Amino acid sequence: MIAKVTSCGLMGVDGFVVDVEVDISNGLPSFEIVGLPDTAVRESKERVRAAIKNCNYEFPIKRITVNLAPAHIKKEGPCFDLPISIAILHASEQIQVDDIKDYMLIGELSLNGELRPINGVLPIAMAAYKNDIKKIIVPTQNAYEAAVVKGLEVYPANNLYQIILHLTGEKRIEPFAVDFDSLFSNTDRYGVDFSDVKGQDNVKRALEVAAAGGHNCLMIGPPGAGKTMIAKRLPAILPDMTFEESLEVTKIHSIAGLMPQNMPLITTRPFRHPHHTISNASLVGGGKVPKPGEISLAHYGVLFLDELPEFKKDVLEVMRQPLEDGQVTIARVNATLTYPCECMLIASMNPCKCGFYGDNTKECTCTPLQIQKYLGKVSGPLLDRLDIHVEVSPVRYKSLESDETSESSSRIKDRVNRARKIQIERYKGYNIFSNAQLQPSHMHKFCNLGDQEKNLLKMAFDRLGLSARAHNRILKVARTIADLDESENIQSSHLAEAIQYRSLDRKFWR
Structure with missing residues (x-):
């Protein structure tokens, strides 16, 4: 029988959906994982085997093939232990789960079936929500992190047996929620002044x-x-x-x-x-x-x-x-x-x-x-x-x-x-949020100078031997100083202060 459970992998700062497919057939007993698994994923075979046995379920003595799709992307980490275990139990008809397609499962298993935390839970939870998966089962230690994704039901679990009872409807796990207001309420977060x-x-x-x-x-x-x-x-x-x-x-x-x-x-x-x-x-x-x-x-x-x-x-x-x-x-x-x-x-x-x-x-x-x-x-x-x-x-x-x-x-x-x-x-409308992000194409529009300011900048440019990049940096800093003064235009005093912040070029490097 074939069973499929949804899980997730990581690529950079983003998660991608992984379908954990398990096929159990007659033949010489074997346990193979395909789909570009790394060492941590391949080693999950022994963790999964022990976890299933120690939760009083039977590990099938048959030919077991696990496919992690899409097969062309490398999978890494121990987060596939849980979905592989559930898929094996489902494929071997030891458990019956009608709504398994609604869930994403992630988590590392210990040999006794305990669930251990993993890295990268937030991008995984965000990937679940983007792919219209509204329920996710995670280790209890990762519940806080996953719950910040609004619109996602997060079910924290401590062990494999607890998850099986939840999926089969025998004993449901209560969804976990986070108080968003309290997260940003602390005004003294740095401890230094x-x-x-x-x-x-x-x-x-x-x-x-x-x-x-x-x-x-x-x-x-x-x-x-x-x-x-x-x-x-x-x-x-x-x-x-x-x-x-x-x-x-x-x-x-x-x-x-x-x-x-x-x-x-x-x-x-x-x-x-x-x-x-x-x-x-x-x-x-x-x-x-x-x-x-x-x-x-x-x-x-x-x-x-x-x-x-x-x-x-x-x-x-x-x-x-x-x-x-x-x-x-x-x-x-x-x-x-x-x-x-x-x-x-x-x-x-x-x-x-x-x-x-x-x-x-x-x-x-x-x-x-x-x-x-x-x-x-x-x-x-x-x-x-x-x-x-x-x-x-x-x-x-x-x-x-x-x-x-x-x-x-x-x-x-x-x-x-x-x-x-x-x-x-x-x-607004330029995808720029601070003066430091100004591009050369924006300088003439947002850092325009009067004649007096231009003469001052020319004199500094010649005397200090500044580069074109340093010239633009001075204009950006002068724009910031003008903003601190709530001045619409860059004045000579703003430009002079910005220029003196480049004086080390001359004193130490020239």
Whole structure:
């Protein structure tokens, strides 16, 4: 007899429906799985066999063929254990399920029939809903995540026997629901605040501009000046995530197996802080079947690269195209997948190997050649993609001991939200949501300058020896500063501030 159960596989950040077909026939006892299964899927034979026996059902001593369709797409992971088990029991007529076509089943089985959680449940649940499958059975630990898909009935289960009782109608499982209002109700989700930062007003202003326009930023200064401390507080002034953004970010983290327990959605902006020993594949994604890297895990959030010159040069260069395109395409023999990576890149570095080049309080011990070699690790093309460069000076004792309270993240965030709202209204219909996403074709329309501003920009372009890309970056940053001032036109003061955020080109690299 033949039985068919619906399940789901993963390709990139999306799920695709897999039909688990089981045929049981007379012949020499065997158990074969076809349809491009990987090692984890092939090993499910032993898990399925043991789980069925330990749930007091009979494993058929016949010729069993399992087909995972479509057969031309590689299937990976242990999520097919449950549908294979149910299909075998159905095909062997040990259970009778009339509405099996209405369900999607996913889950890994232990040898005693317990159901274990799997990765990527959210994209699987979304694929079920898109394919008009209204019911899904998942491991209990994955129920929160699956239940965020509205219109889908989620049935959490602990073991194979419980699922059999539900499908046969003997003891139904209650559908699981999520309180969506409570997910976004927590106002203090980051635990850090800009009010903790003493002094550094110029750096906080630069990061406010970066947050308002979605710009990449480089902080350069001596050790202990507060670069990392300030960077960690950047997500607290970014606009709150929308439900659609949360879904997209959650999909990526779910596939990577990084979802916090009992948290159905990621509602805070991601902050990824990889170590400088990271590899190319870990940063942008890779593997036999490509997995998302740190740049994709920071989607709609912040990717912070501390001690930028300490990263391998090829690792830094591989980021250039993803930073421009907002997505990274990874080609392998098994698959070519595209992951989104619309993130803000925030980098920090010392001005030299010892960290005190240009410092007024401590003497630099590096030779000019050592300084040039250290700074040369960051290429010009990558530097051009960093819209804002800001110097971070050592904090003075007077600032540290001051009782004056610095401006809080909530007040800065209010200004950022107003600027973002202006940008969304301005670019309605252009599929642009921040100034950083402006293309060269849009510059003349949205970043138009008067004669005085044009002369100022020309003088800066000639003196600093800027590239065409840097020219466009200055215009984008100036547009953001004007939005923070709620000014329709870019004024000379806005342009001057934007230009001074490129002054490090001349001071350290020229």
